[in-house]
Amino acid sequence: MQHTGGTAMIFDRIEWDEHNLDHATKRLTAVEIEQAIFNANQWFRHRKHTERRVFLSRTNGGKSVVVIVAVVHDGVRPITGWEATQ
Structure with missing residues (x-):
């Protein structure tokens, strides 16, 4: 189970398949998205x-990023992500 900071966003898994992996990793790697x-x-x-x-x-390398996910069942499904400009 993962808990993001003090924000009460709790989930058990990150859902990947060939569809969201291809789209979500156009500007960030899957590893960067998971770290974020x-x-x-x-x-x-x-x-x-x-x-x-x-x-x-x-x-983990300190890159500021924005990641969009869909909440699905007991997890999150990455949709897209990019490096933040500020």
């Missing part, structure tokens, strides 16, 4: 897609 999800200290609901969350985080 586990390291997240801030997240909020997506304004257009209520089943999605936006993580503001850093990779």
